[in-house]
Amino acid sequence: MREASGTPRRRRPLRRALVAVVGVLGLAATATAVGGPAATAAAPPPPSGWTEVFVEDFDGPAGSGVNTADWQYATGTSYPGGPANWGTGEIETMTSSTDNVSLDGNGNLRITPRRDAAGNWTSGRIETNRTDFQPPAGGTLRVEGRIQVPNVTGPAAKGYWPAFWMLGAPYRGNYWNWPAVGELDILENTQGLNTVWATMHCGTAPGGPCNEHSGIGGSTTCTGTTCQAGFHTYRLEWDRSTSLEEIRFSVDGHTFHTVRENQVDATTWANATDHGFYIILNVAMGGGFPDAFGGGPDAGTEPGHPMLVDYVQVLSSDGSGTTPPPDGSRDAYGTIQAESYDDQSGVGTETTSDTGGGRNIGFLADGDWALYRGVEFGSIPARQFSARVAGGAPAGVSGLVEVRLDSRTAAPVGSFAVGTTGGWQSWRTVPANIDAVTGTHDVYLTFTSGSPADFVNVNWFGFGH
Known part of the structure; x- marks a missing residue:
């Protein structure tokens, strides 16, 4: 936040200029939102012109794990042979335990950070088995989730880092080709702030055409209810139906950040987008992004506050004319x-x-x-x-x-x-x-x-x- 001498400026929302995610892999680094209702809701039926290609409603008995036919657990502190601490400096150990990742019996997924008596943190990270999510030629891909981030604020929220995001398929099994293979962060939140960040990572790090490790990002606030107090719908639309390919990010139907292919050179864009992606849901503790907003976790951080995910849905449009016009027109x-x-x-x-x-x-x-x-x-x-x-x-x-x-x-x-x-x-x-x-x-x-x-x-x- 820029401050100058003389008359002080009004206090403003935290902005993407402050985002400096330190590490090899930038996690979900992001206008307006309308508060979503708190009640559980099934994934909506596809609008006219759209086809559902993946959906997960997280229905199942309370305390059960996720459906491993569709999801896999990422466990430990890194991918095998990959950057330590998931490349971001986060400090938790990811597990497949239902203490950290489970269904709540009411149609929601819970990803819950825990701290043991020795002060060690555990949490959860799940990823789709599929790595082929991308728009068809001349069409559009929509990826959305209805999510309530951990309902904790103030000092008790220090170090919390929930995210809903995507990684380029070439990363799976390589783990050293980030950010060139692309990362699309649909939702990031930290420190219990009523702020949503969305970011595209690409190019080279540090610096490069995509300003890494920060990436090309934008942010907004949740309205109606805060991000912590209620569910909101977080969406990405990756559009190949326009003359310039673009990726739009929205909260509750309001687009607040757009990245277009002409913002970087053609090679950088192709390397980041000419392949499929997989979807990730996780709650990290600590790391570069929380560090940019005061650090943590510390002794005052409260464990046990879950991120709740009502559904994740992926839709595709073939670009036949039924896709809504882009906000940029x-x-x-x-x-x-x-x-x-x-x-x-x-x-x-x-x-x-x-x-x-x-x-x-x-x-x-x-x-x-x-x-x-x-x-x-x-x-x-x-x-x-x-x-x-x-x-x-x-x-x-x-x-x-x-x-x-x-x-x-x-x-x-x-x-x-x-x-x-x-x-x-x-x-x-x-x-x-x-x-x-x-x-x-x-x-x-x-x-x-x-x-x-x-x-x-x-x-x-x-x-x-």
């Missing part, structure tokens, strides 16, 4: 929700009290930006821009909301100034003229100020002729 003349960004720096989201509810982006200050890909302006030039904004900065603090096309360093095509509007949820619609724009562009909202303080929130924006 946007009508310039409609309402573009600000929290639907594809990438960002310095941006947080929060619940808005503006008309219509939902979320806004906030905590915006000098140098922050948000990216909205594939905004379609058509052949008649757009000449107007408007945005729904609010500002609660102190007197004398103001800044510019700017529109840039295709590059955040391009000259702005338009802008308007914002000072205080009377509060961070005191909303008004501000118009501005812009240079004539036609065609399809990636739109950047950039925020510029002479002060380091936050100066604006944005709920939505759009364009006009």
